[in-house]
Amino acid sequence: RKHKDSKMDDTELYRNAGRKTSSLLDTFGIPSAAFKTSLQFDRGGKRDLKQYLICYRPEDVTNRHLLLYNGIINYIPGLESELDHISSKKLNMIIAMVSKGMSDGKSADLSSVKHKGLQYIGLNMYSEANALDPPIPEIEDKSMRGLNHPQLAHLLCPWKKLVWFDEDPDSYVSGEITMMAHIWPTFFYEHGVYDAAEKTHGLFRNHIVLRFYKHLFIGPSSVMNDSSNVCNSVKPSKNRAWGLTAVNKYIIAYVHIIISLALLLLTYFMISSAQHWTRCIGDMDLDELLWAIIEMLDDDPWVKDTLAWWNRYIFLCG
Known part of the structure; x- marks a missing residue:
């Protein structure tokens, strides 16, 4: 079905967010770990993405997770408002689709340029x-x-x-x-x-x-x-x-x-x-x-x- 804040259907929206995440933010990031850390950190409240883009240090795993989490939230319209009441089943599905998009995007890019x-x-x-x-x-x-x-x-x-x-x-x-x-x-x-x-x-x-x-x-x-x-x-x-x-x-x-x-x-x-x-x-x-x-x-x-x-x-x- 179409996402209420996008012309894409839900599956494509989540996979596209994954493709953007791998190309524009954290190529090797793990969305499931990022969401687990970030939701425990502030129970779904969206942090200032620009703050983490500036202050990020790779040795700080928590900040890396927050950076990835906020990036994905930024790429999926309306997801932030859903986080307080979203079911675990739906959230896990979204994370899986984002991860799939990241994997597919990286593989497609490599295949495209390797030769x-x-x-x-x-x-x-x-x-x-x-x-x-x-x-x-x-x-x-x-x-x-x-x-x-x-x-x-x-x-x-x-x-x-x-x-x-x-x-x-x-x-x-x-x-x-x-x-x-x-x-x-x-x-x-x-x-x-x-x-x-x-x-x-x-x-x-x-x-x-x-x-x-x-x-x-x-x-x-x-x-x-x-x-x-x-x-x-x-x-x-x-x-x-x-x-x-x-x-x-x-x-x-x-x-x-x-x-x-x-x-x-x-x-x-x-x-x-x-x-x-x-x-x-x-x-x-x-x-x-x-x-x-x-x-x-x-x-x-x-x-x-x-x-x-x-x-x-x-x-x-x-």
Whole structure:
């Protein structure tokens, strides 16, 4: 049935809230834990979402649950007013649908870009000189995966260890160079830019992440047409459907996680048999990486400039 405060039916409304939650707020959050903590905390009273967006610290589990809880409440019209009298059965159903939406949204995004996104990696997408060599075919035969692909492994290697990588790429692939959540990989930085004395220089400004954002939030045609204003699609973009008017730190973190997972799955198949959405591959905990990025994007002049850079290059589709 249609929800009284939405044109969607109830099931789709709850699943859509889950899709928004995973992309715009907390990719690895657990709605059931968030609701349990938050309802015990204040018996359903909605806290100020902006307060938690500003004051959140990932080591504070309660605050993380409150952040997720308030985000879901914000994405489901009318739910806040129902919480004082809602039945446990209905609330559990809502939480299950939100969780389903989160899972489906992440899986769909990863599936969408895992192979298509490979053409976004080269600085010039239309130059054979920038193409992946060897190419990675879009097939399910595990033997044809890019196990030790040098260009993809290079992107995942931390900037500070590139000299070591270039001297002996096999050491990196075999795990001698460990990729950790607080050591930024090369693709986190603007192409060819890294300054050990100024580690924020070029950080989160790579051409790859811009293209992945456009693919995920606007549509693949916006990448291939080098445009951010493709508004005539039959299916509305996430930007339009979700009313996004600016990129924030949570979205930037999500895009980096999607790319990291896609590259890890394609490059390190031998480390993990997972070929779908997962939190950990080898020593890399993507949940830790997500919140390390969010923490890095605190409110200071560098962050404001970085967000302005993103929004300048991504003319959000109205």
